Amino acid sequence: MTYAVIYFSRTGTSRRIAEKIAKKLSVEPVEMTDNMDWDGTLGYMRAARYAMQNKDVTVQTRGQIGTVDEYIVITPMWCGKITPAIRILLQDLPKDKVHLIVSSGGMNLKERDGYLSVLDIMKKDKNEDQLIDAFVGGLST
């Protein structure tokens, strides 16, 4: 199986998870960015509003997402949802080939239908490395 590891991150947690998974799979992680400023308190409030209202952003990909068998997509949770950048990305990917990984403070993603798999990595559980090991171990090579 071939895999692409794609992520969006505001404060680095999803980036770290993506880098760990990509390293284990010997691929380069691909970062999604957008046209927004999510920094600081105002950025946090903006992020919450964009997530809650399903507002669109303009996305850019840093690197190439090649043709692969399955996609591993890592996103922070914003207000119970995936981030706008990843929501836009997923419009162009076959959902049934996407392993979605959601990094959150302590909540499970509610909208989980249609993905190949969904994994919640929650800060409160402090088990990021164990979950990553189990996830990568469960992939077909």
Ligand SMILES: Cc1cc2nc3c(=O)[nH]c(=O)nc-3n(C[C@H](O)[C@H](O)[C@H](O)COP(=O)(O)O)c2cc1C
């Ligand atoms: C706008 C905003 C909303 C958030 N909403 C939730 C939430 O509903 N539930 C939760 O468990 N964590 C929530 N978080 C926490 C993040 O999901 C968590 O810190 C995540 O690991 C951050 O990933 P990052 O460092 O890659 O940006 C929220 C964070 C932000 C910025």
